[in-house]
Amino acid sequence: xxxxxxxxxxxxxxxxxxxxxxxxxxxxxxxxxxxxxxxxxxxxxxxxxxxxxxxxxxxxxxxxxxxxxxxxxxxxxxxxxxxxxxxxxxxxxxxxxxxxxxxxxxxxxxxxxxxxxxxxxxxxxxxxxxxxxxxxxxxxxxxxxxxxxxxxxxxxxxxxxxxxxxxxxxxxxxxxxxxxxxxxxxxxxxxxxxxxxxxxxxxxxxxxxxxxxxxxxxxxxxxxxxxxxxxxxxxxxxxxxxxxxxxxxxxxxxxxxxxxxxxxxxxxxxxxxxxxxxxxxxxxxxxxxxxxxxxxxxxxxxxxxxxxxxxxxxxxxxxxxxxxxxxxxxxxxxxxxxxxxxxxxxxxxxxxxxxxxxxxxxxxxxxxxxxxxxxxxxxxxxxxxxxxxxxxxxxxxxxxxxxxxxxxxxxxxxxxxxxxxxxxxxxxxxxxxxxxxxxxxxxxxxxxxxxxxxxxxxxxxxxxxxxxxxxxxxxxxxxxxxxxxxxxxxxx
Numbered sequence: 001x002x003x004x005x006x007x008x009x010x011x012x013x014x015x016x017x018x019x020x021x022x023x024x025x026x027x028x029x030x031x032x033x034x035x036x037x038x039x040x041x042x043x044x045x046x047x048x049x050x051x052x053x054x055x056x057x058x059x060x061x062x063x064x065x066x067x068x069x070x071x072x073x074x075x076x077x078x079x080x081x082x083x084x085x086x087x088x089x090x091x092x093x094x095x096x097x098x099x100x101x102x103x104x105x106x107x108x109x110x111x112x113x114x115x116x117x118x119x120x121x122x123x124x125x126x127x128x129x130x131x132x133x134x135x136x137x138x139x140x141x142x143x144x145x146x147x148x149x150x151x152x153x154x155x156x157x158x159x160x161x162x163x164x165x166x167x168x169x170x171x172x173x174x175x176x177x178x179x180x181x182x183x184x185x186x187x188x189x190x191x192x193x194x195x196x197x198x199x200x201x202x203x204x205x206x207x208x209x210x211x212x213x214x215x216x217x218x219x220x221x222x223x224x225x226x227x228x229x230x231x232x233x234x235x236x237x238x239x240x241x242x243x244x245x246x247x248x249x250x251x252x253x254x255x256x257x258x259x260x261x262x263x264x265x266x267x268x269x270x271x272x273x274x275x276x277x278x279x280x281x282x283x284x285x286x287x288x289x290x291x292x293x294x295x296x297x298x299x300x301x302x303x304x305x306x307x308x309x310x311x312x313x314x315x316x317x318x319x320x321x322x323x324x325x326x327x328x329x330x331x332x333x334x335x336x337x338x339x340x341x342x343x344x345x346x347x348x349x350x351x352x353x354x355x356x357x358x359x360x361x362x363x364x365x366x367x368x369x370x371x372x373x374x375x376x377x378x379x380x381x382x383x384x385x386x387x388x389x390x391x392x393x394x395x396x397x398x399x400x401x402x403x404x405x406x407x408x409x410x411x412x413x414x415x416x417x418x419x420x421x422x423x424x425x426x427x428x429x430x431x432x433x434x435x436x437x438x439x440x441x442x443x444x445x446x447x448x449x450x451x452x453x454x455x456x457x458x459x460x461x462x463x464x465x466x467x468x469x470x471x472x473x474x475x476x477x478x479x480x481x482x483x484x485x486x487x488x489x490x491x492x
Contacts (some may be wrong), residue, residue, distance in 0.1 A: 003052035003067075005074035011050045012065060012075070013082050017041030022083060027076040028123045029410050030364055031057070032065040039063050054356070055370045058441065062116065066366045068359060112300075121173040126410040128162050128169075133408030133419045135159035136318075141426070159313070160486070163315065167192040167210070167217035174218055180225030184245060188224040188252045192261060197253045202258050212264030213315045214308055219260045224252035233339035271309055279321055279403065283395035287325045289356040290385050291391020291440070294329035294371070306339060310409045319405030319421040324433055325391045327363065329413035329441045332359045332386020334413075335444025336379045336452065337368045343454035349376075363413030378453040386444020394436040404432050420423065 016022060016034055021042075024035035036042060042063060044056045052075070055066040067075055139155040142148050161273030162169075171189020176182040191197065197207045212219075231244040278286045297303040306322065313320040337360060341353045349372060356367030373379040394404055406419045415436075447453070 003071050003075075005071065006050065006078045008050060008052045008067070008071075008075050009082055012079065013052070014045065014052070015043045015047045016063065016065075019083050025076065025080055025083065026120065026123075027072045028119075029126060029399060030054075030066055030068050030072055030366060032067055032072055032076055034063045034065070036063045054367045056360075057366070057370065066370070067229065068364060104317040115302065118176045118178050121170060122214075122307040124173060125169055125311075126408070127206060129311075129408040130410050130419070132159045132162045133314075133406070136407055137418055137421065140421075144426075165190075165193060166214060166311070166315070168215050170217040171221035171224075174221035175225050176227075178222060178225045179222070180228050181245075181248075184228060184248050185224050187220035187249055188220045188256060191253050191256050192216045194222060197257065197261070200257050205262065207257065208265075210315070212261045213268045214311045214420035215268055216256070216261050216264030218308065218362050219264055220252060220256040223255050223260065224248050227251045243327055267315065268312050271312050275309075275313060275321055276403075279325075279395055279398035280401070281399070283397070283399035284392045285395070287328070287391035287393070287395020287398070288388045289391075290322070290325050291328040291332070291394075292328045292388030295333065295384050297382070298329075307409065313405075314407065314409075317405070319407045320409065321403050321405045323406040323409055323412070324404045324416065324436070325394050326418070327406075327416055328390030328394065328436050329384070329387035330360065330363050330365045330412050331437045331440025332388070332444035333365050333368050333373060333383040333392045335386045335441040335446075336383035336448040337372050338441075339382075339445045339448035339452060340372055340376065340379055340454060343449060343452065344376075361410050361413050362415045376453070378451065379448050382447035382452050383444050385447040386440045386442075389443035390436040390440025393439040394432060397432045402428060402432060403427050404436075 012032070013019065013022075016036060017038060021037050022034055023037050024033075026033045039058055042056075044058075047053055047056050047065060052067060052071060053065055054068055057064040057066065134161040135155060139152060139159055142155070143152055168186045168190045172182045174180075174189070175185020192212055193210050195209050197209055197211070200207045228244060228248040230248050232240070235243045235247075289371035294303065303326075306326070310320040312324060314320065334357065337353050337357060341350055344350070352367070352371040358370060359365075360368045369380070372381050399406070401423075403423045405421045406416055407421050408419050411419060417430060418434070420426065420429050420433055422432075
């Protein structure tokens, strides 16, 4: 059902402490991500009761409201409009909230803070990656079938233009996130893809346009931001508008040409070689480890480190071989949820599973994770076992030379089928991926059914609570506490 985005946004704002408590607003594929000055002012229970809200996750300084794909974009736009309206904020309260925010920032670990900022650079690019990836897949099907040959060049241009200039967008977002001028970050990062770099020689090697890819663009924009900040504190104000941009582009540009592009190119090549070697040599074991550990990585926010790796592989090879393996974690989660539905007679949890399972099949796993498996504890571990089995299945075929990849990042589950690509044809690629999903479903179900700790009776067969079962309200509170304690940096 399509939610009323304006009503949802209006309902969320007072429940997160009002405009004075909101310091930043962003969104990913499924979540409204808020930087709150004081998260304790948010009413999590009331938020979960808002129509359209699937869950609430607290991760360090990030307060995340799970809304689902599509809805989150509309709600975020309406939420930002509400914030833009004049308001009478309580200034003393805002100052107190600001001091709490400063203390939380001091407590945040550098690694998690760095990964969140890295995600802020790449997550906004995902919609374009998905759209262009699907168009590239459609174009490939048309070319292979020999249909509409006159349309091929146009579709190629539409699907490939973004990837050809992705370095510019990475540079823009990097400078914006790290406190520089976005357009200067984009200008320096554009050097990476400029055709004229083919005339430049660094370390005895002639550079190639695109060398270093998104990693080179990221490093170039970081350097530009550092140079710009250095200039801002030293250049006289009367000359700032002329000298600071010029010095920023000059110094960072030369540094990019005569250092960063060469180094980032070597790192990018190593990433591609390592990913291919890992799956070709230890595919089943690597798939088992990656598929089994992905959900815990998401819980810790460490999965964000994979975003530039995926993007680099897509740039180099046209697809990332890691995403289909990692997507098996969602399959294990679905299998575990079905087992919980079969074994556990808790009416509230069964209702949650019925409503969240379609989204889980399409790769949106947050409702099942935070509403079902994580609060119950052991089913979360058995879901990981399902992901490990599915990952091992896909990895095994990679050892045989049948690579399965995705032309974009973001979707998983059934939603990944339009984005699949490989080295042995689309039919075989889709069959291997489907086999991995079925393996993940079956293993997650079997492991949870047998070892999920769901055998104790807690309700009568009709699903009505008996004396042995905790009251439904207490069960919901327990789920809410578990959700808030663990948090997530975003599975989207």
